[in-house]
Every structure is written in structure tokens, then in C-alpha cells.
Amino acid sequence: MSQSLRLAAALDGAGWHPAAWREPDARPGELFTAGYWVDLAAEAERGLLDFVTIEDSLAPQTDRADRVQGRLDAVLIASRVAPATRHLGFVPTVVATHTEPFHISKAIATLDYVSTGRAGVRVRITAQQRDADHFGRRQVPSREDLFDEAADYVEVVRRLWDSWEDDAEIRDVATGRFVDRDKLHYIDFEGRFFSVKGPSITPRPPQGQPPVAVLAHVPVTYRLAERGADLVFVTERDAPVAGPLVFTDLVVFLDETEQAARDRKARLDEVAGEEYTSDAEIFVGTPAQLAERLLDRPTFGFRLRPAAIPHDLTAITRGLVPELRQRGVFRREYEASTLRGLLGLDRPANRYAA
Numbered sequence: 001m002s003q004s005l006r007l008a009a010a011l012d013g014a015g016w017h018p019a020a021w022r023e024p025d026a027r028p029g030e031l032f033t034a035g036y037w038v039d040l041a042a043e044a045e046r047g048l049l050d051f052v053t054i055e056d057s058l059a060p061q062t063d064r065a066d067r068v069q070g071r072l073d074a075v076l077i078a079s080r081v082a083p084a085t086r087h088l089g090f091v092p093t094v095v096a097t098h099t100e101p102f103h104i105s106k107a108i109a110t111l112d113y114v115s116t117g118r119a120g121v122r123v124r125i126t127a128q129q130r131d132a133d134h135f136g137r138r139q140v141p142s143r144e145d146l147f148d149e150a151a152d153y154v155e156v157v158r159r160l161w162d163s164w165e166d167d168a169e170i171r172d173v174a175t176g177r178f179v180d181r182d183k184l185h186y187i188d189f190e191g192r193f194f195s196v197k198g199p200s201i202t203p204r205p206p207q208g209q210p211p212v213a214v215l216a217h218v219p220v221t222y223r224l225a226e227r228g229a230d231l232v233f234v235t236e237r238d239a240p241v242a243g244p245l246v247f248t249d250l251v252v253f254l255d256e257t258e259q260a261a262r263d264r265k266a267r268l269d270e271v272a273g274e275e276y277t278s279d280a281e282i283f284v285g286t287p288a289q290l291a292e293r294l295l296d297r298p299t300f301g302f303r304l305r306p307a308a309i310p311h312d313l314t315a316i317t318r319g320l321v322p323e324l325r326q327r328g329v330f331r332r333e334y335e336a337s338t339l340r341g342l343l344g345l346d347r348p349a350n351r352y353a354a
Helices: 035-045 074-084 101-113 129-131 143-161 219-228 258-272 287-296 313-328
Strands: 008-009 051-052 088-097 119-123 169-172 177-179 210-214 231-234 245-254 281-285 303-306
Touching: 008 035, 008 245, 035 051, 035 074, 035 313, 051 074, 074 088, 074 101, 088 101, 101 143, 101 258, 119 143, 143 219, 177 258, 177 303, 210 219, 245 258, 245 287, 245 313, 258 281, 281 287, 303 313
Parallel strands: 008 051, 008 303, 051 088, 088 119, 119 210, 210 231, 231 245, 245 281, 245 303
Antiparallel strands: 169 177
């Protein structure tokens, strides 16, 4: 098989269209259940997708009462669902602005353990005062400062992942030594926003460094992506970012015919009371047309945002994926057991190892 196009699905509640939860096949009563998320992950893995991302935030998604409100914690969802799968990667969102890098480093390391090497993390910031008010700590800094803080945040997380060498755990019952203390390291990070001693409480993750992702669509986010990310999700066709693996975001409305897809979007817009818009390109058509669109401007991969779940998620896994296979550009089986392996990333050396 030729090199596979990488595909990811961006999971957000009932889908990215605000009226998706009112579709006949939606499951709004189950949005806050583990079974709902297990089913979505199983569907993504059935289509052999590389990974799913899970949205998160610190405030309600909207002020409107006719739309989905509330979320489960994305990292905890991933930790619950990942053991029910075998190959799919999980990239939950964390908000760097009001969480501590020490906590997130061990949470993602734990996800990497329970998923046997399939964890990643998407780091985002928030500039909302209402989010800051939850914590009662400070006024919201400028966006430039928030992204500089996020870059330091990622650096601290990465150093904490390396603060245990890979062979630090001895577990020698005969000698009574569980760990080699000489292979645990203080990170002693001193920056403008954080001073973190280390080491982590969690041993180095199975992948060494779970992939870090950033959504980038303006220059300041491109700089964050280039400073600290392995993956970058972009919404511009020619995003000026270099270094990370690029996934282009698309919102997708899929159906058996283009007209049926257009009619469904129009019906959803009517229910929502306004036309749907997005920061990403909106694709409306058939899975075959989407396959042509993806191959029209080749990139490393695409992160597809299903407009309505389950309809558009299953259209990706059972409609788009077979179309791509027919064109010889998508895998027929998983070829690696870790997320880094699926993405073609080597396991990095530990910066503190002698």
C-alpha cells in the first residue's frame, strides 16, 4: 500500500452543528454516559482512523438554552474509553490557561499507560474572563502572554514526562528496590509563568513523549505550534506553519447524494434558526466527493469534524474510508500499536538519560 493518508475525527457532543442533538438518530440522553463515548470510539476504530480528538472547555459552550450545554472532562473520557479499544489514538483537549502542567503531565502519562501507548494531548488557551472567574486567581493576560504561557506549559509537561528515565523502575523483590532514585530527575524549570521542581509522580509514559497538538489559525498560534507541538490542526489551506505534522480541519455534512447533504444541512440550519458557520472549511456532499476533495490538495492528514453524530461519523468510517481505500491511499489494517507509530514519529530519547 502507498503511504496512508492520515484521518482523525474531532468529537464534540452530538456533533459540530448546534442542532445536531435534535436529529432523529442523535442520543442526547446519553451524552454524559461512558457508553456513548465507547460507541463513538468503536466506530472510529472500525474505520481505522488514526485518532479522535475530544473537545473540552471551562465554560458552557453557548448561552442559548436550545443547544447542547455541558461536557464531561475530555481526559477522563479518554481514560475511560481507551481501554475498550486496541489501536485508536486519543487526543483530549486540555485548557492550559487555568490548569497546572504538573497535573496534566501525569494525567496524560496515565492515559498513555491505560491506552498502552495511544495518548496525545491538544493544548488550548482561553482568553475568557468568565473562565478566569471560576478560579478567582487573576485577570486574563493578553493573548500574546497566554500563548507564551502555553508554550512554557508544554515545555514543563515534556520535561516532567522525561523526569523518570525509562529504566528507573527496578521492581526487584529480592533486593527490595522498586526504583533507581538516581534515574529520577529534578526538572528545575524556572520561567516567567512557572517554577516547577519535579520529578513527576508518574513514570515516563510508554511513548516517552505522547504527541502534543495545537489548533492554529492566526500567527501567534503558529508560533506556539512551531515551538512545542508535534501535530497542528489548521483551518487555512496554506497555513504558514513549519515543523509539526499538519492536519487540515474540515466540517463535513455527508450523504448519498450532494443534494441530500445540502438538504440535510439546510434542515439543520432551519432548526437552529441560523446558517451554520465555522472557522474551518465546510464540506457538503457525498463521501466520494469528499475523497476527491481530500486528494485535491494533499497534506499529511485531515481532522474531520462530523456535523452530526452518528450520521456524519459513520459516513466517514463506512463511506469515505472505503472510497479512499479504492484509491489506494488509506490503510486496510493498523500498522503500529502506538499513536506515535501510526503517525510515523520515532520514540524520542530521554533528555535526562546519561
